[in-house]
Amino acid sequence: MQRYFIPAENWAADTVSIFGDDVHHMTRVMRFKEGDKVICNRPDGKAAICVIRTLDPDHISAAIVEWLNETVELPVNVTIAQGLPKGDKIDFVLQKGTELGAAGFIPFQSERSIVVWDKKKTEKKLNRFAKLVKEASEQSHRNKIPVIHPLVNMDGLIRESNNYNMLLFAYEEEAKVTAYQSFAKAVKSLGRNQNVLVCIGPEGGFSANEAETLKANGFSPVRLGPRILRTETASLYVLASISYHLEELGCE
Amino acid sequence: MQRYFIPAENWAADTVSIFGDDVHHMTRVMRFKEGDKVICNRPDGKAAICVIRTLDPDHISAAIVEWLNETVELPVNVTIAQGLPKGDKIDFVLQKGTELGAAGFIPFQSERSIVVWDKKKTEKKLNRFAKLVKEASEQSHRNKIPVIHPLVNMDGLIRESNNYNMLLFAYEEEAKVTAYQSFAKAVKSLGRNQNVLVCIGPEGGFSANEAETLKANGFSPVRLGPRILRTETASLYVLASISYHLEELGCE
Incomplete structure (x- = not known):
């Protein structure tokens, strides 16, 4: 059945009003x-x-006939902080990340980000992103639409990190290490409804300086398998693995 | 260090010849x-x-100085049979699937595939795909380039399936079932170097008829988390989960 996300103010006791x-x-x-x-x-x-x-040209009214007792949300809230990538790769991260169950996204201006978003560009993009994640949520039968947070720099990211129970960042250097399991250990230790923030660098990854800052502020470096992933693939690996572990493997 | 895949015939005892x-x-x-x-x-x-x-304009000669004792290949061989999707989504599946460690890809003409590849189109595409997976292999520091198999229909897919130890297909109907773990059980039971074939339907998924045929021929239906994934996202979920389980969780 087709699914629509309707703003809170358009819900009455037994009817829903649909606009736009x-x-x-x-x-x-x-x-x-x-x-x-x-x-x-x-x-x-x-x-x-x-x-x-x-059905009117600008308004549809629908009667509520049955409340559903369903949930397809991940048992933990995973927010992806994505270092601004080139081109429209961020669209891809938002669309696929929504399908895979992300709770939110934080675009962040990283040292090696080649693009810079000015204020006007950011506003326009954020509107487009809101539409993109709404549509992806509907298509993947999500119960919630992921939150898109404002653009931050490293300082803003560190401040924002206080709102989370677990802080991770994907570090390419870790991929080359044969000793692994730091990511799996983190996933294993997650409790229901905890908030996890996972930072992904842009093309070229984090600078050594950024990696030090993240570590000093409580972020743990993790590897996402031994292969080098593109920036737009890393968050998908994170979300698919967490879904697999908690929803399919049943190790929660 | 930059990485190149060099055909077998261009290797001598202590030098490598590079062309093209x-x-x-x-x-x-x-x-x-x-x-x-x-x-x-x-x-x-x-x-x-x-x-x-x-360095000559059409030939580079390089001396072998050190053999590397490295492997970043998945401990099992995962081949993705992808029902032909719309547009250039197959490029995406090949690129991301290569990054995530796929051993091979089988494009297949499924009942609900909207596109049809004729012979000429297929030949042209297969050349482009070969280049695409070679470049993705180099970028992700793979040791091997995934194999791209010829286009098959359902009969061809069933014949090809004899070459594998485990046969799975992603079935949307399974995503709606609360009882899960069939995918995780399959991954858990995998032995090193086993060959797994995972079939993904096109947009709209497999028809009931195709699902019956697959089941009758030894394929097990699996769900990939409770959310509905787009066709081009399903194989990524499969590969990331298998990598996570065998390479990060260390449950092998």
């Missing part, structure tokens, strides 16, 4: 009619089967 | 000079540090 792009999608793309059913998600993760009652 | 695109890359992109060092990989996975002795 979702109306376009429901009438023009899906060609829904009165009586058709969709799943509507509330921002708090709750979801309900709703039946469409009225 | 690699010469262009070494002279024009990397601007190497006499005395510079590179890593050369043999198709069998062995690698050596080599020092450049002579």
Whole structure:
């Protein structure tokens, strides 16, 4: 069943009001009619089967018929801090990271980031990103939309890190070490609903200076397998592995 | 150090001969000079540090100075059979799958594949793919280049499946089941150097008919976490999870 994320203010006791792009999608793309059913998600993760009652060009009203008792959210909250990569690779990280269950994303301006986002560019991008993660959440049947945090530099990242129970960063130098298991040890030690922040460097990785700063501020370096991953692949490895360990292997 | 995959016939006892695109890359992109060092990989996975002795416009000769005792290959051979997806998503699967350690790829024409590759198209594509996986192997410091198998239909896939120790397919219906662990159980039971074939459907997944055929021929359905993944993300989940389990968690 098609799924839509509806802002909190559009939920009444037994009806949901749908506006904007979702109306376009429901009438023009899906060609829904009165009586058709969709799943509507509330921002708090709750979801309900709703039946469409009225369709106007700018407003659809749907009646809540059944609250769902489902959850497909990861048992831990994984936020990815992504060093700004080149081109549109960040779109890829957001889309795939959302599919794989990320709780949030922090774009950060790293020493080796070649691109620089000015204020205007950042605002425009953040709007586009919000749409991208909403659509990816709907497609992957998520209960929640990941949060996109404001752009930070290293100082901002360190400040933000106080909100997390576990701090990790992917360090290429670690990939070359035969002694491994630091990432797996970290995943094993995770408790339900803990907040994990995983930092990924841009192309070229973290500078030695950045790695020192991260370590000094409580971040542990981890390797993500022995092969060298591109910057846009690293967060996927992290999220797939955490899903595998906690949702498939059942080692929680 | 920059890494190049050199065909078997270009290796002598103590020198390596380099031709074609690699010469262009070494002279024009990397601007190497006499005395510079590179890593050369043999198709069998062995690698050596080599020092450049002579540079001609169409031929570079390098002396083998040290054989490396390294391996970054997955301890099992994972081949991904990918139902032909839309657009250039197959490029993405090949590039990311190579980074994540795939042993090979089988493109297959699935019932719900919207694209159809004719003979001419397939030939052209396979050439491009060979270049793509070679470059991705070099970048991720692989010891081996994944094999790209010819395009098959379901009958061909079933015939090919005789060459593997374990047969799995990602089935969307399984993602909706709360009882899980079939994928993890499979990964746990893998022995070193075993050959695993994992089939991924195109957009829209496998038809019920295809799922029945796969099951009847020894393929086990697995879920890859409870969220619905796009076709191009599924193989990444498989490879990252297998790497995590065998290379990081150390459960081998």
